[in-house]
Amino acid sequence: MLPEKETVNFRDMNDARLVAHKFELKTKEIDITDTLATFYSSIHGFDPAERLSRGNIKARTRMIYVYYYANRLGKLVCGSSDKSETMMGYFTKWGDVAADIYPIMDLYKTQVRRLAAHMGIPSKIVSKPPTPGLWTGQLAEHELGMNYEQLDLILCGLEHFMNPREIAVQLNISIKTVNRIKHRWLSAEHKRQMLLTAKLEYRTIGSDFRLPRSIG
Amino acid sequence: MRKKVCIALAQILCQQGNKKENIETIRKNVTKAKAEGAQLVIFPELSLTGYVVRDQIFELAERIPGPATRIIEKLAREHQLHIVFGMPEVSEKAQAVLFNSAVLVGPKGLIGKYHKMYLPTHSVFEEKRYFRPGYQVAVFETTFGKIGLIICYDIYFPEVSRLTRLKGAQLIACISASPGPRRSFFETLTVARAIENNAFLAYVNMAGIQDGLQFWGGSRLVGPAGGIIAQAKYDEQDLVIAQIDPSDARAAEAFIPALRDLRPELFDKLKEDAENL
Numbered sequence: 077m078l079p080e081k082e083t084v085n086f087r088d089m090n091d092a093r094l095v096a097h098k099f100e101l102k103t104k105e106i107d108i109t110d111t112l113a114t115f116y117s118s119i120h121g122f123d124p125a126e127r128l129s130r131g132n133i134k135a136r137t138r139m140i141y142v143y144y145y146a147n148r149l150g151k152l153v154c155g156s157s158d159k160s161e162t163m164m165g166y167f168t169k170w171g172d173v174a175a176d177i178y179p180i181m182d183l184y185k186t187q188v189r190r191l192a193a194h195m196g197i198p199s200k201i202v203s204k205p206p207t208p209g210l211w212t213g214q215l216a217e218h219e220l221g222m223n224y225e226q227l228d229l230i231l232c233g234l235e236h237f238m239n240p241r242e243i244a245v246q247l248n249i250s251i252k253t254v255n256r257i258k259h260r261w262l263s264a265e266h267k268r269q270m271l272l273t274a275k276l277e278y279r280t281i282g283s284d285f286r287l288p289r290s291i292g
Numbered sequence: 293m294r295k296k297v298c299i300a301l302a303q304i305l306c307q308q309g310n311k312k313e314n315i316e317t318i319r320k321n322v323t324k325a326k327a328e329g330a331q332l333v334i335f336p337e338l339s340l341t342g343y344v345v346r347d348q349i350f351e352l353a354e355r356i357p358g359p360a361t362r363i364i365e366k367l368a369r370e371h372q373l374h375i376v377f378g379m380p381e382v383s384e385k386a387q388a389v390l391f392n393s394a395v396l397v398g399p400k401g402l403i404g405k406y407h408k409m410y411l412p413t414h415s416v417f418e419e420k421r422y423f424r425p426g427y428q429v430a431v432f433e434t435t436f437g438k439i440g441l442i443i444c445y446d447i448y449f450p451e452v453s454r455l456t457r458l459k460g461a462q463l464i465a466c467i468s469a470s471p472g473p474r475r476s477f478f479e480t481l482t483v484a485r486a487i488e489n490n491a492f493l494a495y496v497n498m499a500g501i502q503d504g505l506q507f508w509g510g511s512r513l514v515g516p517a518g519g520i521i522a523q524a525k526y527d528e529q530d531l532v533i534a535q536i537d538p539s540d541a542r543a544a545e546a547f548i549p550a551l552r553d554l555r556p557e558l559f560d561k562l563k564e565d566a567e568n569l
Contacts, residue, residue: 279347286346287346287348288308288342288344288346288348288503289503290308290502290503291308291309291310291348292306292307292308292310292313292314
């Protein structure tokens with residue numbers, strides 16, 4: 077748990093402790109306020125008002141702490157990204173999305189909520205409005221411009237090769253809305269595929285080598 | 293096929309790219325199956341190498357006969373039984389032309405091989421990137437009857453099973469590496485292929501996870517009227533041994549005369565229309 081002065085919320089901290097306790101996970105708490113302050117002050121011409129670049133420093137700083145423990149303890153970092161936010165590109169490259177395994181990345185947010193309820197996570201946590209916690213008052217659904225119930229249905233339609241018109245008719249929404257989501261999904265592919273390499277030689281890293289992740 | 297035949301469905305976990313380890317797993321399963329009376333032990337698709345080996349396949353593929361088949365032949369000779377397993381095969385006439393092959397060996401050595409005809413190249417599958425498709429169905433005579441070999445995605449195309457049946461196969465062995473979301477398709481198709489051909493069908497799938505791809509296991513032996521004679525566990529390794537009784541086929545053929553009622557003239561129409569899809 078990596079709280080910092082600007083976005084800390086005691087209810088979130090307690091919820092995290094509750095979930096960790098329920099599943100017998102060890103926790104560690106480190107206040108990263110000073111680290112962030114050092115980052116900000118070391119950047120020449122740092123603009124505190126430009127909140128996206130500033131917020132991404134938070135997401136990436138959290139990643140550094142998490143990977144320190146992974147290295148130290150010989151463990152894998154478990155990603156919490158889901159399919160809805162990943163398809164939308166709603167994450168920080170090398171930040172919150174940085175992990176070794178992604179157990180729920182193939183589930184939409186609404187499916188994750190149902191899974192969480194099934195696993196006995198209290199409804200007050202399940203129904204909490206999601207936030208990346210990069211600045212105060214930041215809400216995912218507000219930034220995405222729609223609630224997850226509707227977003228997930230659109231994405232699910234796109235996943236199943238439905239065309240935007242069919243999706244719009246079935247969900248009784250405008251085709252413009254569907255196209256906006258489709259465009260956002262497709263234009264974020266650069267955040268999901270790593271290592272764009274210039275093809276110069278015989279077999280190219282990223283685009284050409286197709287190797288198994290594990291060797292027996 | 294006259295007397296009862298004892299068949300082992302060896303639903304193993306494969307180590308990606310580790311032939312030595314996988315042969316060891318095959319050996320252990322053969323020994324165990326023999327102790328329980330098996331005459332035929334069937335292993336999954338690409339059980340020699342694991343399914344997800346991607347570009348490594350070029351160095352893992354072997355000729356048939358070759359080092360791996362010779363080890364499996366020895367195993368079959370020692371235990372006096374038949375073995376079906378899957379492996380990537382490199383062509384005798386070229387160095388990087390590969391086939392996704394099923395191999396049948398018996399107590400007297402190599403009996404035959406089959407090149408997978410339908411290579412899935414969609415979703416998580418990229419088989420056409422690596423393999424050349426086969427052009428022949430494969431049916432082989434054994435001491436206990438004729439066996440037809442098919443591989444995984446072939447089962448979606450009834451022509452493959454049909455041809456093996458028309459060439460006399462009484463048992464169709466379908467070796468497979470099928471990931472979880474496709475379970476219901478295979479559970480339906482295995483039964484359908486058995487019923488429509490009045491044949492026994494042994495389906496052997498992989499278990500375990502390779503690069504995040506979870507193979508659902510669920511290997512099964514289906515009777516000629518679609519009954520499930522034996523069924524392996526889902527998701528985990530398992531070794532299931534069961535008998536088939538050839539006389540069941542006669543009853544099934546009389547009850548659902550799918551072969552008697554075949555209409556060959558429709559096959560010409562099929563060909564015509566399939567060419568103009």
